Amino acid sequence: MFDFIFKRETPEAIKKGNKAIVRIQRFNPEVDEKPYMEEFEVPMTPDTTVLDALHHIKTEQDGSVTFRRSCRHAICGSCAMNINGSNDLACHRPLSESLDYHGKITIKPLPFQPIIKDLVVDRTTFWAQYMKIKPWLIPPDDIPEKEFRMSPEEVEALHNAETCIMCGACYSSCQVVGLNKEYIGPHALLKSFLRTADPRDSIPGERLEIVDGDNGVYRCHTIFNCIDACPKNLNPTEAIETLRKLAQKRLAYEEAREERQKTLNEPIREA
């Protein structure tokens, strides 16, 4: 942040932009007492991603550098980590755009979760909260031969939540989670919104009851970090706000849902 004041001489290769220095927080609880930072120098081209850099380090320099990854194009949610102080997916982030004035990038594991090794964190509470909100849809008993009819608008309304890849960037950016792991968390509340808002779901009331508690939507203090952190540009805060409002008129919402479900098997009328 104050780099422009403390600007020092930058190494030639880094000035030319074909080398970068990657600072990684290392921690192996088997041998280390506490986390420490380690620097690696990696080659860089304009299309090198942060994940590429980590891979280069792992395969050429130090195989014990540990991180999760799989798809490498921002869809599997494995590689969320804390890059230069904010959470992001390593795989979709260009290295050259993440460097400071010294050609350095700082990578740490996701905050607020216990570290297993280096950049790998223990996500037990993350998944426990996911389970708590019952992420599965429960369709009505009367299942048609073909599809339930949903309007393109109804589908569109779910897109904010449907593309969540459960990477946990939001969860680990929220200071409330830092204080209290019993808080359901933005990821699970977003998922809960997805199910609650889906016209095909038949237990919206029960869902609202689950999130309508001290550790549900009311624990969110509207910090907005979850929006800033989300690599898929989703908006958990808005979902939480919506859930809060729905929770206050739960009975009416349940009735509306029952009403909507009566026409689930009929074509949406066109304007």
Next chain:
Amino acid sequence: MYRSTGFISFLLRRISGVALVIYLALHMWVIGSVNQGPEVFNARLNAVQTPIFKLFEIALLAAVVYHAFDGIRLLIVHYFDVTDKRKSLFYAAFAIAAILTVAGGVPILMFMLQG
């Protein structure tokens, strides 16, 4: 750690809120004594009329104003879909609070210096 506007606003809101609760307790302690006779009341009032308390008063003003406008900002976020404007909203609330604090604080300071 995330030092976003959201977090800063949250932190300031908390600090100001807790500070206000403490002030409230103090305030009740002072005003409540009004029915216990003038001596008690004046003693307590005098205890909070020292110059150092005038400085606290400015801090109090800052806390109230910030907390109030941050509260308004939150209420806006709750009832309107404005999460896109989250940064601007915070800056706006902060700026208004800062202006009002200065507007109210300068007279207090002058009052204090004068007497």
Next chain:
Amino acid sequence: MRTFQLQRYSAIALLIFLTIHMIVVHYPPFHIDFSRIIERLDDPVWKAIDIAFILAVVIHALAGSYMVLTDFQRVGKYKRVLAGLAIVLGVWAMYYGTVTVLNFTPPV
């Protein structure tokens, strides 16, 4: 009604009361003139407004403190104790405040 809503509604009430309070008590500034307070508090309408103000601020302060404390996971276990405490404290504060306002006798 939940703490959350209590806090929002009391906040809205506070916005109104605090504005009034600022104007009538602190404006014009530098004149904490007790005669003014005395005059005002002789009026039962003002007494009612002030009691409502106290109610709002007490609710808001206690709900807020409760929220700040229960945000800590460890404190979460004592939620019920805290809630009980808050109610007792609230009732006492209301009693104290109401008595103060109703019995207000101008200091001589």
Next chain:
Amino acid sequence: MPNNTITHDVIVVGAGLAGTWAAMVAAREGVKDIGVLSKIHPLRSHSGAAQGGIAASLSNTRPVAGTGPRGPLEQIPPGEEPVDSPDLHMFDTIKGSDWLGDQDAIRILVDDAADVVYEYEHMGCVFSRTPDGRINQRRFGGHSAPRACFAADWTGHVLLHTIHEQALRNNVKFYAEWYVMNLIIEDNICRGVVAMDVLTGEVHTLRAKAVMFGTGGYGRAFKITSNAFANTGDGVAIAYDAGAPLMDMEFVQFHPTGLYRHGILMSEACRGEGGYLINNKGERFMEKYAPDKMELAPRDLVSRSEQTEINEGRGVMEDGQGIFLDMRHLGREKILSRLPQVREIAINFVGVDPIDAPVPIQPTAHYSMGGIPTTVDGQVIANAAGDPVVGFYAAGECAAVSVHGANRLGTNSLLEASVFGRRAGYAIAEFVKGGAQLYPVSGDPAERQRQRIKSLLDRDGDELVEHIAQDLKSTMTDNCGVFRDEDRLKVAMSDIKELQERFKHARTMDKGRHFNTDLLATLEAEHLLTFSEVIVAGALARTESRGAHSRTDFPKRDDEDWLKHTVAHKTDDGPKLSYKPVSIDWEKYPPQERKY
């Protein structure tokens, strides 16, 4: 009993669509005790990366009359003629497979398609919709009707999350981050697996009445690939090592539109929605190769066309190894609504916004047609004669039923993983409820794997495992890629043999036990070396060109000699090949010339 033994009624390895469907269905059918092992968290499985869609002949949309094969689509008003049918789907699939697909399996695939898609929908999958609320469908390469049901361009993602959630709802137990190392087959009866809990590094024996593999594809054997890091073909290598055969391994699909140098997939939907392919002269070169279907010809054909353009010097980018995918004419709105993810990928990885500029692409290893041979119920077969391996099931990309034959059509594989995963689930439930028993395991297989790990970690050669893996990928891409010939395949074979030798001394850098991903990479490299040999052996033997297997020295398809599946068994002197006839309905779908 040895220590660290876990038992379940059913063990499923792999939590992609195939594995999760099987587990979910078996649980729903009343099998209580199911354990699903996955080397990565289930939701990270590669199925989630699929973009374009899942095929089913629902006939929900049709081309607007008079706009030609690339024009806009509209919903079919109720009561009007359907444009699609399972029969048409079947024909397209057979033709796409270059007649190597087993037609009995394809029949089931196309007949179950609608049902599976509707079931996804009923379970909560958020499909894109037509204005009257039906599932929207788009065109896809090789399909002669708009048949791909989609959810924008994250279809696989929503399918995977939906089915995973339903499995959770049915109380399936997931073991996330458990790496299966070994399959226990004795006397042709499958008895369990050996797996490492990645977190602790502990090795456990897991016994079960039935084991099902849904371990996904093996695209990671190639340098440029659209596949996730996890797609190292562990399942096929493990099954092969345990004595099960592998079928049609030489058929590896190269997708025409992998992002230049990264290999990351630009969905076929880009072309389905109307994108063009352009060479350095600005020509839409597909005119020359598939005048009818143009860019929407099947993948093998388009990839070969691209590779020909590149080889003849008409490629783009500095090294001439790229081709342009031009979507500018689709317009901003369409790109944003139909291909948002694709656009983001192009921007993030090559810095090109498809709205403003053409995207550089190149063929990328994409899909593994070959795998563990199974019956249409997912039952693994032990030999070309079709005898079963008792208690061993497989489905999805690691299996070869075979519906894709020599070349898979886009959107058919999500369908395959779902249809046959589901069928395997029913078959397993029946098998277990029909009184299957838990067979004993002789010796301590976990201990053998512990020794294997120990010896891998103890090695202190000066070569790194990763370098061997890289060399393997290079030789596979260069010598066993889009175009193949005898000389190059022989080079590949001798390279692999040499690499297998070198691997024996290669060094793993991380010597720790807990969460050792370096060790995993070593085990995966060993698996790559195992099955790559089978790919090359099959490709060398098959002296014809069929589907994705294109020999420049034998450019013609040869039905006389090669209308048969390659079946490979492991022996001490490398893979032993035998052949299995293709199931063909000679009346209805006899082999024809494949022209687009």
